[in-house]
Amino acid sequence: MSTRIRVLVRPKDGILDPQGVAVERALPALGFEGVSKVHVGRLIELDIEDPGQLHAMCEKLLCNPLIEEYEILEDAV
């Protein structure tokens, strides 16, 4: 029995996110106004038998805690 999990990884607050800046600049050029604080991260989807391992997995491989933060979403799929 495994659980479907989504892990969201995003750049930490205060660290320049040039991908977010590029997207934020591109939107007004297409006529979409009023968008700010855009950040681009990663979505990792996985099936896991023991969700208790998730935090260790994130700290060790899926996320670099020095520059990124993560959020674990269950039952989101």
Next chain:
Amino acid sequence: MKFGVIRFPGSCDEVDAVLACERVPNASAQLLWHGDPDLHGVDAVVVPGGFSYGDYLRVGAIARFSPVMESVIRFAHEGGLVLGICNGFQVLCEAGLLPGALLPNDHLRFRCRQVELDVVRASMPFTADCADGEPLSIPVKHTTGRYYAPPEQLESMHAHGQIVLRYAPGQNPNGSLDDIAGVRNAEGNVFGLMPHPEHAVDPLTGSADGLKIFTSMAHAHG
């Protein structure tokens, strides 16, 4: 002196690194396969540039767990000399052997050009053949080279003299914090840099300044 140069799937500068090591008088070099934990008795390890394991997930993140890297981490903890170039620098940061991390260039573009560097600190194994403040001309070629360390870590690095190379004023190609181009660990036996000294070993191709990094390692080894 025997250099070992790691070859990961996706490495692309390991052969140039071997050729650079072989230009050091009385030195030899051999490739080390990523899946083989045996370091074959080498005296120093070079982690080369490229796109190890496709740079999937994050640059250097998967390579850091390869069998050879587990041995390199032990080798470094025992005081062995380890040099990381570009992707190798990223791998050493991910492995926790060097402080900080490398982020995407602030302009998001690939940069491939000669840069001028200042040697901040010459009195350590990797820059002993340079003088303090000596300018070096060495190429960079990367998309993910923006050095970052949190403020408290950066302060400790300054206190321990761990900032070894800086981009000269106006030369920073990627938005690196404090123009940092190369750093070492607190003990001084592990060094990583984004520029490619192995591509600057012959005046015919623009500069031989990079060779000083490899000859310094040989002198440190004795």
